[in-house]
Amino acid sequence: MAGENPERKDPVLLYEKTGHVAQVTFNRPEARNALSPELLCRFADALLDFQADEAMRVLIITGAGAQAFCAGGDLGLTLPLLTGDRKPQTEWDHRLLDDPGVLAATTLRDFPLYKPVIAAVNGICVAAGAELLLATDIRVVSDEARFAWPEVQRGLIPFAGSLARLPRQLSHCQAMELLLTGSAIDAQKALQWGLVNYAVPGPEVLPLARKLAQGLAANAPVALAEIKKTAVQSAGLPLSEAFALEDASYHRVMATEDAREGPRAFIEKRSAVYKGR
Secondary structure (H helix, E strand, C coil): CCCCCCCCCCCCEEEEEECCEEEEEECCHHHCCCECHHHHHHHHHHHHHHHHCCCCCEEEEEECCCCEEECCECCCCHHHHHHCCCCCCCHHHHHHHHCHHHHHHHCCCCCCCCCCEEEEECCEEECHHHHHHHCCCEEEEECCCEEECHHHHHCCCCCCCHHHHHHHHCCHHHHHHHHHHCCCEEHHHHHHCCCCCEEECHHHHHHHHHHHHHHHHCCCHHHHHHHHHHHHHCCCCCHHHHHHHHHHHHHHHHCCHHHHHHHHHHHCCCCCCCCCC
């Protein structure tokens, strides 16, 4: 497929696997890692690969450079394409418009991914970047990071899950202030409000995210997936229905070889070797 810039040498997205951990890096630092049609399509492909690869247990999502995690959808390429103000010109443009699976995957909205996802955030995290943040499970951010959902200021709305997710993750008044004003908050307020897990100096963000990922990847993958799946699917349900989902997960996990390996390794005073079955 033709790229957004034929003279560009670096890929707009980096995807690497180490052990049981995969990492996606948005690689458009010159555009504050804004999501172009090509980047979105390549991100969708990486997510599909991660989802299908049984060896991969944890995903880290980050952005290149210290300036931004992601400044949202590219206002010159992606948003005009989606509103119809720009006609599709490249194969990436056509795929973004014609394949609903691209936005489903890249928003982690209509894409069931029950492996843990860690966000490693440096700098600006706004609009679609902030929407993606809400879809992750553990969030490590720099103490210089800023977060905003400014779509309302541009005649738009967040459409990648935030209208449903943000009021569930913050108090009603906190979420509505952010969504209705489009104003930004800094890392310390995000930490105070419980929107992120850690706020650390910029150089420590990715090492901490990788340390957390390695710790998660050492756990039994079936148990990891069932915990996330049940927590996500039970949100908002009556307790009786939520407990039924928990019971179903319990039976699936207890039937695995890993459920026998964990206690056995503890008794034998050795590290457990989990196989995902």
